[in-house]
Amino acid sequence: MRREELVAETAITLLVERGMRGLTHRAVDEAAGLPQGSTSNLARTRAALLALTLARLTALEEGYFTAVPSTAVPSAGDPSAGGPDTGGSEAHGGAYGAYGAYGPDALAGLMARLLFTQLTDGRRTTIARYELALEATRRPELRKVYDEAGRRFREVATAVLAAAGSADPVRHGRQLVAFGEGVLFDAVAGAGAVPGLEELRDGMRELLRGMLQT
Template sequence: MPTEKSARLQLIADTALALLVERGMRGLTHRAVDEAAGLPLGSTSNHARTRAALLEAAVRRLAEREAEVLTPTEMPGPEAGPDTLADALALAVHRSLADQRELLIARYELALEATRRPELRKIYDEAGQQFRAPLIAMMTAAGSAEPQRHALSLLGWIEGTLFVHAAGAAHGKPAGPEELRAGVRELLRGMLGA
């Protein structure tokens, strides 16, 4: 059960993510979080003293929320075959586009900020490792000759698909599950020679 302090920090981080979507990086301030969350002025500063601490809290909460896109029972194990892996990845991408578009926009804001702040880059990359490591393990188990490179290529396809449908040329037109599944399967067939 979360403590009052952890619940308050979660509210602050969730509000920070919402403000990033609504106002962009320039609109994210301690005062704006307090006001948007309905907290007494100074509350955000008590939990995240600096801007760097506020951004760190937002990155960590973003990773937690993005990890919820697939339930543990839906996550394929490393032994999963390419079709099972493709089905799970397509489902995750579809849910991200259909249900978590706002989180994607917040992630893009944080990713760009991380290019300018080395301390945030480190936290952003660490948070992303929870998604990369299992994918490398699955590619290894699926028989990839170069699992790290193939996992990175697969992530590139996923990230590109998310971006084009959330903020790019196909903004507002999320791809359907079958279209996504076909794309992932084609990519995996090319990588695995299956």
């Protein structure tokens, strides 16, 4: 692992375990087993350290998103599949265009798996992102970085729904992100229990069927 990644991963862990007040350059050095001053050499200011951490979080969450389609390729006989990808979905979604090969029911299963990953294996990244989200409300320089990361995910949601046949992918993309964020926040920071994969799939199926009018 490169030192930059080590620093960012350690910062994520500190955010989860100690909160924003526990994240300092010195704390990262100590927790990562690095010589004192190593983190400052990579990120001179606190704002730079937060931006580095957010960049790592964004990369991790993008990794969850792009990994999901590769785990479940629809067969030609799958009635919920949208047919083979002829290349048009790539124009909409780039690396995410694979989602366009699925009908709403199969797509709901993939999106449910993504949320479930963020609630289980990726729970630490979800918690750390919430810590940074609150901090961004008080730091304009972090707000800019955070909003850019959020814009990228909203664009992906729009591209996925455009590839799946949405008549209004921009509006539906915002709604899809809002639904997912609501589920995550309720289960991670709210009073709700962590939903099972089947419950997530049912909720996503109902949402997507309405959006895609099936």
